[in-house]
Amino acid sequence: MSQGLLQLRKKGQPPRADGAAKAAFLPTTREEMQARGWDQLDILIVSGDAYVDHPAFGPVLIARFLEGRGYKVGFIAQPDWTGPADIGRMGAPRLFVGISAGNLDSMLNKLTAQKKTRDKDQYSPGGATNMRPNRATIVYANLCRQAFPGTPVVLGGIEASLRRIAHYDYWSDQVRRSMLLDAKADLLVFGMGERPAWEIARRLDAGEPVSALSDIRGTAHVKKNRKEWEPLLADASRFTTDGKLLVLPSYEEVTASKEAFARMSRAFQYETNPHNGRPMLQAHGDQAVFFNRPAEPLTEQEMDGLYDLPFQRKAHPRYDAPIPAFETVKHSIVTMRGCFGGCTFCSITEHEGRIIQSRSEASVLREVRALSRMDDFRGTITDLGGPTANMYKMTCKDEKTENACRRLSCVHPGICENLVTDHDPLVDLMRKVRSAEGVKKVYIASGVRYDLAERSPTFIRELAQHHTGGQLSVAPEHSSDKVLDKMKKPAIRSYERFAQAFCQASEEAGKEQYLIPYFITGHPGSTLGDTVELALYLKENRMRPRQVQDFIPTPMAVATTMYYTGIDPLSMEPVYTATDLREKRMMKALIFYWDEQHWPLAREALRQAGRRDLIGRGPNCLVPDEHGAPMPRTGFGAPRGRVPQGPRKPGGPPRRNGR
Numbered sequence: 001m002s003q004g005l006l007q008l009r010k011k012g013q014p015p016r017a018d019g020a021a022k023a024a025f026l027p028t029t030r031e032e033m034q035a036r037g038w039d040q041l042d043i044l045i046v047s048g049d050a051y052v053d054h055p056a057f058g059p060v061l062i063a064r065f066l067e068g069r070g071y072k073v074g075f076i077a078q079p080d081w082t083g084p085a086d087i088g089r090m091g092a093p094r095l096f097v098g099i100s101a102g103n104l105d106s107m108l109n110k111l112t113a114q115k116k117t118r119d120k121d122q123y124s125p126g127g128a129t130n131m132r133p134n135r136a137t138i139v140y141a142n143l144c145r146q147a148f149p150g151t152p153v154v155l156g157g158i159e160a161s162l163r164r165i166a167h168y169d170y171w172s173d174q175v176r177r178s179m180l181l182d183a184k185a186d187l188l189v190f191g192m193g194e195r196p197a198w199e200i201a202r203r204l205d206a207g208e209p210v211s212a213l214s215d216i217r218g219t220a221h222v223k224k225n226r227k228e229w230e231p232l233l234a235d236a237s238r239f240t241t242d243g244k245l246l247v248l249p250s251y252e253e254v255t256a257s258k259e260a261f262a263r264m265s266r267a268f269q270y271e272t273n274p275h276n277g278r279p280m281l282q283a284h285g286d287q288a289v290f291f292n293r294p295a296e297p298l299t300e301q302e303m304d305g306l307y308d309l310p311f312q313r314k315a316h317p318r319y320d321a322p323i324p325a326f327e328t329v330k331h332s333i334v335t336m337r338g339c340f341g342g343c344t345f346c347s348i349t350e351h352e353g354r355i356i357q358s359r360s361e362a363s364v365l366r367e368v369r370a371l372s373r374m375d376d377f378r379g380t381i382t383d384l385g386g387p388t389a390n391m392y393k394m395t396c397k398d399e400k401t402e403n404a405c406r407r408l409s410c411v412h413p414g415i416c417e418n419l420v421t422d423h424d425p426l427v428d429l430m431r432k433v434r435s436a437e438g439v440k441k442v443y444i445a446s447g448v449r450y451d452l453a454e455r456s457p458t459f460i461r462e463l464a465q466h467h468t469g470g471q472l473s474v475a476p477e478h479s480s481d482k483v484l485d486k487m488k489k490p491a492i493r494s495y496e497r498f499a500q501a502f503c504q505a506s507e508e509a510g511k512e513q514y515l516i517p518y519f520i521t522g523h524p525g526s527t528l529g530d531t532v533e534l535a536l537y538l539k540e541n542r543m544r545p546r547q548v549q550d551f552i553p554t555p556m557a558v559a560t561t562m563y564y565t566g567i568d569p570l571s572m573e574p575v576y577t578a579t580d581l582r583e584k585r586m587m588k589a590l591i592f593y594w595d596e597q598h599w600p601l602a603r604e605a606l607r608q609a610g611r612r613d614l615i616g617r618g619p620n621c622l623v624p625d626e627h628g629a630p631m632p633r634t635g636f637g638a639p640r641g642r643v644p645q646g647p648r649k650p651g652g653p654p655r656r657n658g659r
């Protein structure tokens, strides 16, 4: 039994899950099944996260959705992975077992950019670590095959979705095969899973064998030998837009050649629009993985239906300790999913899709009422947003244009003229939610896309006046146009204009408020010299960022391809990337130029960048030399009005997504 599980069991888990409290949750044991009069489940969902009955937890959302379609669904959270007994405790489900590593990739959840073990797992009770195995999807799939021989195994969740093609794994520094092959599962659901999961359930229920489910959108399956997939190639057209099937470079090709890996990454990116994305095939030796077209996005009515499901909005009563990620989101409301930003370091577009799927105002207000009835709700909604704060109900000007579009971003290199950037629906929603009965305060903690916000002085005014708890997180990420272009982020001037407008709106509202800017160091395209320029920009603007992210190459992101191959897949031109962990640490140290503990590394960085002139006591220096007295605080960071910022206040609104 794993160490984390042992620790929990020693605390007496499950200690206080009385029958009535448990009955409102999905069954997690055979006794709970029997209490409902069930002998067998239809579907079992296994998750690497703790069981929190809340729509922000992806595997739970799918489980509740399937339950809502009339299936008997059971849920197993963080099973013991040392043998099949725990995962098999409710018996084999009639239709299939669905597996997810949880809300995060299990390796990202465990390890930092410096490849060190994190001291907390945000998705486990008490933040306990070692509650899930590395590459949890593969481990759980192996256990399920042992526990339920012959039962279809379906992978889903972000880990499987973003490892569906051959991919670079930062933590092992290897190109790995599609996770579907390593897990030996029957199907892999990619992207948002409601439609595919429902179709799988319906067709299995109708008596089709799982081997016949080879045409469901949003799923991938394995073609087991060349006889199965080679005839398909007659139909395929490599890297053109008019072929019926896109054949990606094979696993063997992308392992042998970085140029082939970059071509694979580029080709894949252009197939993510559900309206014109083609099916794809990637050979791995004699086998091949076949990817159907992405699933259609949900309609507003379907989105509303999800949030009307009977979530308890609580952690399962078996847990003694709070689950940190739940504490962050339990009083927040998701208004939409998807992102059309296409930032290269982020995979939200690849997973959730770039078409914004919004809930209706009525649905959001229903959730506000449900929240206000909760015992521990004191009137504060900690976030009203989604992957981005201000894309609610934004869409392409017409369906035909959107369906034909093959751009990777609606906002880069500039805001597309066809994008409707109207903030009025969002502003109306903000007004209605803050006026709802029982609500005292509504924060916007999701990341604000400032190039869009600039277009709506009303949104900025309302944000500053009513929805900021003294501090607002925004993510300019860098100051260099060259680096920002590699990130597909707007130029720093856009951030400055937004900062000025926000500052002015705060003053008009009679509030002293600060922006909390987030930056990324070590992103592909960024040299030590670029990072020195960023540090100088911060100093000139009296900014002392506390939030600096060392770039993590996560599976399938475009920036990860840049990191691994040294090629920008979108232009196929070479790109500089810091891969040495010490160089990455030096970059981070430069941004903390004002913090004494980072000075030794910052000095090393400046010397290496040929900028010794910035070490010393002069007004233009970034850090003092080794023998100098400590730097005076004055002149090195007192916030000034133009771009205000400051430290995060304890107890301030949590940041769910600042990018």
Ligand code: SF4
Binding pocket: 340, 395, 396, 397, 401, 402, 405, 406, 407, 409, 410, 411, 416, 417, 418, 419, 420
């Ligand atoms: S045409 Fe423009 S707004 Fe429409 S989907 Fe394409 S990039 Fe986005």
